Amino acid sequence: MRIAPRLSKAIGALRRFFRARQGSVTVTSAFSIVMIFGFAALAVDGGSLYYRKRALQTAVDLAALAAAADVPNARRAAIATLAANGFDAAVLVGLDYGIYQPLRGEAPDQRFRTAPPVAANAVRLSVVEQRRTIFAPVLALAAGPDSSADLDTVRIRAVATATSQNTAAFALGSRLLSLDGGVLNAILGSMLGTTISLSVMDYNALVGAHIDLFSFSQALAARTQLTAGTYEDLLGATVKSGDVLGALADAAVGPAASALRLLSRQMGSGTPSVILNRLISVGPYKSLKVGEVPPITASVEALGIVSALAQLANGDRIVDVTVPISLPGVIDARLRLAIGERPVNSPMVSVGPEGASVHTAQTRLLLTVRLLGTGAVSVVTLPLYVEVAAATARVSAITCPAFNPSATTVTLGVTPAIVDAWIGDVSMAEFRNMSVRPNPPAATLVSLIGIANVTARAHVAITNMSERPVTFGMTDIRNKTPRTVSTTDFTTSLVTRLLRDLQLGVTVIGLPLLVPPGLTQLVAGILSGATTVLDQLLRAVLSTLGIRLGSADAWVTGVRCGQPVLIG
Numbered sequence: 039m040r041i042a043p044r045l046s047k048a049i050g051a052l053r054r055f056f057r058a059r060q061g062s063v064t065v066t067s068a069f070s071i072v073m074i075f076g077f078a079a080l081a082v083d084g085g086s087l088y089y090r091k092r093a094l095q096t097a098v099d100l101a102a103l104a105a106a107a108d109v110p111n112a113r114r115a116a117i118a119t120l121a122a123n124g125f126d127a128a129v130l131v132g133l134d135y136g137i138y139q140p141l142r143g144e145a146p147d148q149r150f151r152t153a154p155p156v157a158a159n160a161v162r163l164s165v166v167e168q169r170r171t172i173f174a175p176v177l178a179l180a181a182g183p184d185s186s187a188d189l190d191t192v193r194i195r196a197v198a199t200a201t202s203q204n205t206a207a208f209a210l211g212s213r214l215l216s217l218d219g220g221v222l223n224a225i226l227g228s229m230l231g232t233t234i235s236l237s238v239m240d241y242n243a244l245v246g247a248h249i250d251l252f253s254f255s256q257a258l259a260a261r262t263q264l265t266a267g268t269y270e271d272l273l274g275a276t277v278k279s280g281d282v283l284g285a286l287a288d289a290a291v292g293p294a295a296s297a298l299r300l301l302s303r304q305m306g307s308g309t310p311s312v313i314l315n316r317l318i319s320v321g322p323y324k325s326l327k328v329g330e331v332p333p334i335t336a337s338v339e340a341l342g343i344v345s346a347l348a349q350l351a352n353g354d355r356i357v358d359v360t361v362p363i364s365l366p367g368v369i370d371a372r373l374r375l376a377i378g379e380r381p382v383n384s385p386m387v388s389v390g391p392e393g394a395s396v397h398t399a400q401t402r403l404l405l406t407v408r409l410l411g412t413g414a415v416s417v418v419t420l421p422l423y424v425e426v427a428a429a430t431a432r433v434s435a436i437t438c439p440a441f442n443p444s445a446t447t448v449t450l451g452v453t454p455a456i457v458d459a460w461i462g463d464v465s466m467a468e469f470r471n472m473s474v475r476p477n478p479p480a481a482t483l484v485s486l487i488g489i490a491n492v493t494a495r496a497h498v499a500i501t502n503m504s505e506r507p508v509t510f511g512m513t514d515i516r517n518k519t520p521r522t523v524s525t526t527d528f529t530t531s532l533v534t535r536l537l538r539d540l541q542l543g544v545t546v547i548g549l550p551l552l553v554p555p556g557l558t559q560l561v562a563g564i565l566s567g568a569t570t571v572l573d574q575l576l577r578a579v580l581s582t583l584g585i586r587l588g589s590a591d592a593w594v595t596g597v598r599c600g601q602p603v604l605i606g
Contacts, residue, residue: 090169091194097123098165098198099604101130105161106200106602109135112161125167132164138201138605150199150605160201160605167194203603204436205322206448207251207336207596209387210396210429211346211584218578220362225373225582228359229348230279234304236297243293244341248518248595249286251318251336251387258285258314259328270324273315279351280309286340294340301344310351317346321390322603335596336389337518345584346386349377349399356470361405361579365571369408369417373579376402378472389596395432398455398590400472401425401583404464405576409568411561414486414554418564421481422576423464424532429455429590434507438599444512448597451505452523454590461496461536480543484561490546490553492561496539498532500525500588510594524589532587533572537565 101119105112112135117127135158136150150160168191219238227234255272259265261281264272280302287298323332357375378400388396402425409418435449462478469476484492508521542558554560580587 102198102200211342229352240297247294247340248337254289257288280305334598
């Protein structure tokens with residue numbers, strides 16, 4: 039096979055080139071220098087551009103926050119902030135005004151829609167900087183005079199979007215209108231796994247005492263040696279409930295501090311662990327370092343947080359305790375209690391914008407009361423089952439008049455808890471299964487051995503709950519005044535309504551002649567006479583758990599208008 043003359047000459051020239059030794063060092067050096075400059079361009083220019091990009095992004099983030107805080111003067115605020123961070127006004131190539139709405143189902147970058155400046159509550163900034171390179175131009179020279187490569191400068195671009203957000207600190211719970219030290223000690227102690235012996239005076243000191251949320255957080259961080267983290271780190275950490283009570287005492291003042299210190303000492307060292315982000319959320323301030331004080335007042339109600347802490351520490355265990363109570367006609371009372379999971383990301387104390395919500399926990403209790411009878415009926419055993427679903431409070435509106443801060447208002451949409459109550463034989467399997475509501479058979483109230491049993495069944499449900507708006511003015515917020523929302527379907531006591539629905543029956547075991555005449559009427563009379571006492575007992579137990587049937591109490595403890603936040 040013959041090779042074309044030109045191709046033959048080319049192959050020969052290549053062979054002579056590779057066999058030649060003259061100038062090899064020069065050729066190798068030339069290739070090496072290009073490689074060295076290439077690596078230098080990657081290392082020096084690449085590193086320099088990376089850090090400059092970070093600096094530019096930080097500057098535009100700060101500029102967007104400044105612009106969102108003063109939308110009418112957004113451009114001036116943005117340019118001043120860029121200049122303060124070492125960037126010329128010329129880098130600002132785009133400023134868009136828009137409306138940001140945190141709609142569910144939309145990604146954060148899709149929630150910004152352009153709008154005229156007069157209607158805008160958000161801004162989007164675009165910045166571009168031309169940055170000269172150091173080693174990269176050498177590569178352009180090595181490419182030859184005909185090369186179109188232009189590596190003298192590189193364009194660095196950054197974008198930031200921020201909105202002006204109004205934020206409120208709010209909570210959901212229940213006020214205690216009356217206290218019983220024995221009941222409180224028994225129930226709280228059982229949930230916390232210890233023995234508590236606080237006096238009514240101690241509990242009175244905790245009622246209505248508000249503790250600054252961020253002072254408490256700092257005290258807890260010091261006790262748990264978590265001072266280097268953020269509020270999110272602290273509230274997401276596993277901590278001892280005894281340390282939580284101690285930190286509450288450190289942040290409290292006066293008699294409330296003394297009561298909390300006593301409670302913390304009585305807890306001892308073997309206290310159960312808790313994760314506080316199930317109870318407390320600091321919302322947009324979660325990324326702040328512990329110790330930084332946000333520009334909003336937020337507080338927790340002392341006895342409410344103690345009760346919620348006990349519920350959280352109890353986990354999924356069933357509390358079974360004899361209630362120490364001295365009431366006329368009551369022999370004794372036994373309480374079984376189960377606390378359900380709170381809805382995900384729904385604490386009882388929160389700091390957040392419109393749309394943020396708080397919830398109480400689902401609670402089930404079975405209060406078995408033995409009543410002193412009369413005549414042929416010496417004892418009546420009455421099982422009262424009550425299930426209370428979560429109550430909810432949601433920030434529905436924050437109004438911030440530009441020229442009259444004292445007219446600022448916060449509106450919460452409050453939904454009281456749904457109540458389902460029975461007199462019946464609720465099994466432990468039904469009691470533990472939080473996903474299904476019980477539908478129990480009749481319970482035995484009276485057992486006349488060898489003669490007859492008296493059974494009873496009753497059911498009451500409060501289901502017509504709907505969200506009701508409650509507006510808090512600045513006076514309410516400064517004084518931390520609670521507001522109560524009640525259902526119109528709950529005008530009488532729960533016990534009264536149950537007894538109205540009561541269906542009594544008699545099962546004859548022995549001879550019918552031995553059954554006392556008017557047995558059901560006798561039992562009904564005993565129950566009717568104990569209505570007031572049963573109401574008092576049930577209220578005492580529910581109050582200890584922070585529950586008021588058919589109603590919910592809400593507080594707003596702080597408000598911040600025009601808080602700029604980055605989005606997207």
